[in-house]
Amino acid sequence: xxxxxxxxxxxxxxxxxxxxxxxxxxxxxxxxxxxxxxxxxxxxxxxxxxxxxxxxxxxxxxxxxxxxxxxxxxxxxxxxxxxxxxxxxxxxxxxxxxxxxxxxxxxxxxxxxxxxxxxxxxxxxxxxxxxxxxxxxxxxxxxxxxxxxxxxxxxxxxxxxxxxxxxxxxxxxxxxxxxxxxxxxxxxxxxxxxxxxxxxxxxxxxxxxxxxxxxxxxxxxxxxxxxxxxxxxxxxxxxxxxxxxxxxxxxxxx
Amino acid sequence: xxxxxxxxxxxxxxxxxxxxxxxxxxxxxxxxxxxxxxxxxxxxxxxxxxxxxxxxxxxxxxxxxxxxxxxxxxxxxxxxxxxxxxxxxxxxxxxxxxxxxxxxxxxxxxxxxxxxxxxxxxxxxxxxxxxxxxxxxxxxxxxxxxxxxxxxxxxxxxxxxxxxxxxxxxxxxxxxxxxxxxxxxxxxxxxxxxxxxxxxxxxxxxxxxxxxxxxxxxxxxxxxxxxxxxxxxxxxxxxxxxxxxxxxxxxxxxxxxxxxxxxxxxxxxxxxxxxxxxxxxxxxxxxxxxxxxxxxxxxxxxxxxxxxxxxxxxxxxxxxxxxxxxxxxxxxxxxxxxxxxxxxxxxxxxxxxxxxxxxxxxxxxxxxxxxxxxxxxxxxxxxxxxxxxxxxxxxxxxxxxxxxxxxxxxxxxxxxxxxxxxxxxxxxxxxxxxxxxxxxxxxxxxxxxxxxxxxxxxxxxxxxxxxxxxxxxxxxxxxxxxxxxxxxxxxxxxxxxxxxxxxxxxxxxxxxxxxxxxxxxxxxxxxxxxxxxxxxxxxxxxxxxxxxxxxxxxxxxxxxxxxxxxxxxxxxxxxxxxxxxxxxxxxxxx
Numbered sequence: 126x127x128x129x130x131x132x133x134x135x136x137x138x139x140x141x142x143x144x145x146x147x148x149x150x151x152x153x154x155x156x157x158x159x160x161x162x163x164x165x166x167x168x169x170x171x172x173x174x175x176x177x178x179x180x181x182x183x184x185x186x187x188x189x190x191x192x193x194x195x196x197x198x199x200x201x202x203x204x205x206x207x208x209x210x211x212x213x214x215x216x217x218x219x220x221x222x223x224x225x226x227x228x229x230x231x232x233x234x235x236x237x238x239x240x241x242x243x244x245x246x247x248x249x250x251x252x253x254x255x256x257x258x259x260x261x262x263x264x265x266x267x268x269x270x271x272x273x274x275x276x277x278x279x280x281x282x283x284x285x286x287x288x289x290x291x292x293x294x295x296x297x298x299x300x301x302x303x304x305x306x307x308x309x310x311x312x313x314x315x316x317x318x319x320x321x322x323x324x325x326x327x328x329x330x331x332x333x334x335x336x337x338x339x340x341x342x343x344x345x346x347x348x349x350x351x352x353x354x355x356x357x358x359x360x361x362x363x364x365x366x367x368x369x370x371x372x373x374x375x376x377x378x379x
Numbered sequence: 380x381x382x383x384x385x386x387x388x389x390x391x392x393x394x395x396x397x398x399x400x401x402x403x404x405x406x407x408x409x410x411x412x413x414x415x416x417x418x419x420x421x422x423x424x425x426x427x428x429x430x431x432x433x434x435x436x437x438x439x440x441x442x443x444x445x446x447x448x449x450x451x452x453x454x455x456x457x458x459x460x461x462x463x464x465x466x467x468x469x470x471x472x473x474x475x476x477x478x479x480x481x482x483x484x485x486x487x488x489x490x491x492x493x494x495x496x497x498x499x500x501x502x503x504x505x506x507x508x509x510x511x512x513x514x515x516x517x518x519x520x521x522x523x524x525x526x527x528x529x530x531x532x533x534x535x536x537x538x539x540x541x542x543x544x545x546x547x548x549x550x551x552x553x554x555x556x557x558x559x560x561x562x563x564x565x566x567x568x569x570x571x572x573x574x575x576x577x578x579x580x581x582x583x584x585x586x587x588x589x590x591x592x593x594x595x596x597x598x599x600x601x602x603x604x605x606x607x608x609x610x611x612x613x614x615x616x617x618x619x620x621x622x623x624x625x626x627x628x629x630x631x632x633x634x635x636x637x638x639x640x641x642x643x644x645x646x647x648x649x650x651x652x653x654x655x656x657x658x659x660x661x662x663x664x665x666x667x668x669x670x671x672x673x674x675x676x677x678x679x680x681x682x683x684x685x686x687x688x689x690x691x692x693x694x695x696x697x698x699x700x701x702x703x704x705x706x707x708x709x710x711x712x713x714x715x716x717x718x719x720x721x722x723x724x725x726x727x728x729x730x731x732x733x734x735x736x737x738x739x740x741x742x743x744x745x746x747x748x749x750x751x752x753x754x755x756x757x758x759x760x761x762x763x764x765x766x767x768x769x770x771x772x773x774x775x776x777x778x779x780x781x782x783x784x785x786x787x788x789x790x791x792x793x794x795x796x797x798x799x800x801x802x803x804x805x806x807x808x809x810x811x812x813x814x815x816x817x818x819x820x821x822x823x824x825x826x827x828x829x830x831x832x833x834x835x836x837x838x839x840x841x842x843x844x845x846x847x848x849x850x851x852x853x854x855x856x857x858x859x860x861x862x863x864x865x866x867x868x869x870x871x872x873x874x875x876x877x878x879x880x881x882x883x884x885x886x887x888x889x890x891x892x893x894x895x896x897x898x899x900x901x902x903x904x905x906x907x908x909x910x911x912x913x914x915x916x917x918x919x920x921x922x923x924x925x926x927x928x929x930x931x932x933x934x935x936x937x938x939x940x941x942x943x944x945x946x947x948x949x950x951x952x953x954x955x956x957x958x959x960x961x962x963x964x965x966x967x968x969x
Binding site for chain 2: 134137139266364365370
């Protein structure tokens, strides 16, 4: 009996390229970016409000800062907070760094090996910052408001990049639109909320514990954390796509 | 200093973007592009004489599995066509004895005992190549388990006179053992299903991996043979062949099962060896490759990126340091630079030198799901590998500049398969005698002590299985090689002879000498919970002579498994048991 669709072996199968899906990917990416650029002031304003609200919950005094031109014609309002002054609390940076180093050394043998280099970044970053504070300058080159400015710029560029990552990675697949768009919406929603939470956490940390934590928030909880959730959501999307494509044999050719 | 940091950061961003683009092109080309003609159609039609080379150093725990799997290969067991040379390379355990026992049984197994000279895989291969008779050499590591048709797949491409080497796909079998094995499964999937196949599709140079690969003897001799002093003789050979105009092809259908490192320290040593060997080849062959008249500019570009892949690890660290300097210099208002740097590094990071979309596409092509959800955790693998590779290359370059040997010589990757098992009562391998005959087998409940060959298992609805409850060295493991094969082949075969046998057998009996089992066999699969949980070793036995315990749980999980691979001649207790291939049996009958 002749089978209607022969499922090619995985070693030889491929998904015939269809221009319509590439077009879909480009359209989605362009439309999403246009929408983002159009609504960016509103999004930044919402972001600022959420950060302010979270700082209120953390009982961190804040005020409205300067306007930042993120992109030409697009401005966002920054939040102004204070650092903990290490002049008043000179031991704090030593205590934080020492505690982080001791904690790392004590827990080193209990950590699984891949976590060691990753967690080393925390005491390592604190040591470098302490060195900078004690040897180069007692003040970091950025105020919390400057840090917010870096954060806003970075996040804005990332939001504009996400539709292209998902567009090329997911929307080119021969999978129904309903299995693609929700993931893009989800990643945006998550990105906005998570960005506000991280920024508020960072500002609260600087207020209570000082600027020594700034590089850690910049490097580890900044873009690295962004890419982690992007990949996490991408992996879920691919998981669902794989489940769909396993059933759709006519998609494949060899 | 700030200027230098900026320049370094820009260079790192450019290099990472180049790699990102390369991986992206691979992923797209593999997923959407028409597959290049492959040689699998010739499988079984072009069968040159082959010699299988298996370097072994203290491999007693895995050697029998490897040999047994090769014995079941459907390549004709004609001594003129088929030869196995397991190389006992300075082993201090029982590897040599095991190989000798097999050699007594099978004339085409010709062990080579190397007890002097340079130790290591390349040296072992070099020595064995001098003895090999086959036109084509097929190389396996000792912990691999080749599928039944693998040899045919790896031999077929040599119908093309331009082909110098062929590489098969490596699939981990111990995936569920630890987080590392799961991550390595993803990495292998991306590396072979996407990377290697895309390179082959695009007419670039697929990498000959040194295992699950075949090489034409004449080509090997033409390029000077194995480099005994290379840490990665496979990369060395790939480059040598490509530079001299031989084609290296990739056969995605030729899947072989390997044991990936379970522990991170073993993985670290492995990747450090690769990094040093690869970088050694980078220095040795980059110039020659770029000047080779046989390679197109695309091949040269890709070859250079392939050779330099491990150098990206220290480069990333240098880039991060540059980024830190820029941060503390108040230069992080250069958002474009910072974002581009972070984005490109993280983009490549998640896939451990393979982009995350490459891994995602490989899962789509493999038709599997769920495992892709582990993708974010690859960040741990990436950071770990970056640190390990950077450390290795620091040592490599330090030694090089001091005029010492750049890297440590060949280090064997530790095996995790449990080699325990029976067989002690009936000779080291249990090849000579059947197992003891105490009914249900006293060791039956112990997963580790039941030996493991699970080829003959029942099929639901295909007759009652023949289950020889054996003592220690009997057949066992309700889930053997063929589970893997049938998963792969998506087919189930029945064996009418087995049905007859099983129908005629009494429900219970003694184990009756069916212990071709090596005393260790594939019991690791069973220990992973894939076997018959009640510990009854479900082995073949004839209904007349052997034990048929009628255990309904023969396949352990009720999955259908193939039973057509081998025919066994069971015997009464104490009689010698032999593996008899269908052709041999027919010959004997006639």
